[in-house]
Amino acid sequence: MIIVLFGKPGAGKGTQAPLLANDLDVPTLATGDVLRSAVRGGTTLGLEAKGYMDRGELVPDKVILGIVAEELGQPQYAKGVILDGVVRTVPQAEGLERMLKVLGRKVDAVLAFDIDNDEIVRRLSGRTVCENCQTPYTGREVGSVCDKCGGALMRRKDDEPEAIRTRLRVYDEQTAPVLDWYRRNGGWVVVVDAVGPVEEITKRTLEALQR
Numbered sequence: 001m002i003i004v005l006f007g008k009p010g011a012g013k014g015t016q017a018p019l020l021a022n023d024l025d026v027p028t029l030a031t032g033d034v035l036r037s038a039v040r041g042g043t044t045l046g047l048e049a050k051g052y053m054d055r056g057e058l059v060p061d062k063v064i065l066g067i068v069a070e071e072l073g074q075p076q077y078a079k080g081v082i083l084d085g086v087v088r089t090v091p092q093a094e095g096l097e098r099m100l101k102v103l104g105r106k107v108d109a110v111l112a113f114d115i116d117n118d119e120i121v122r123r124l125s126g127r128t129v130c131e132n133c134q135t136p137y138t139g140r141e142v143g144s145v146c147d148k149c150g151g152a153l154m155r156r157k158d159d160e161p162e163a164i165r166t167r168l169r170v171y172d173e174q175t176a177p178v179l180d181w182y183r184r185n186g187g188w189v190v191v192v193d194a195v196g197p198v199e200e201i202t203k204r205t206l207e208a209l210q211r
Helices: 013-024 031-041 044-054 061-072 090-102 117-125 161-175 177-184 198-209
Strands: 002-007 028-030 081-084 109-114 127-130 136-138 189-193
Touching: 002 013, 013 028, 013 081, 013 109, 013 198, 028 031, 028 061, 031 044, 031 061, 031 081, 044 061, 061 090, 090 177, 109 177, 109 198, 117 127, 117 161, 161 177, 177 189, 189 198
Parallel strands: 002 081, 002 109, 028 081, 109 189
Antiparallel strands: 127 136
């Protein structure tokens, strides 16, 4: 089972991914986490991606697809995977399809989390993340302690107001067309209302996948 999580920045993909993975018994592959790890490590990939990420722009397709290709070859993803952070452009969708075809696999569902811009701004402006494990929190101040690993909470540069506006503009221009691409190419697109308590959204998502 290969599932693509899709939606605006702040729609809840990173929150829902581990919950769905637990219920569906497949691992997640969050390209954002992999990229941020590369940035912290000062790798060539991290240095190439850092400027794009800080400005709220999309990391080039070739970098994202390179990460996914490398990761999907690992044994832990043989049974399936929930992809969080890809697909974000039509070329990524096309590249992923070619990659999976070589592996004899395909995308089984695209889960699109539906939410309006006002809610996005409210969520992201109040979000902090652990500097170590990247666990997100809402309503927790910078410098607070992460419940999972004890790391300090910080605000990501791409959650600052100007970067949020850039990310939403990039989504409308480059990412939104991906859903039409999947619909035209026979993909199973599942739209989920992403407003409400986390547990309710997870329940809606699982119910939608069973239809």
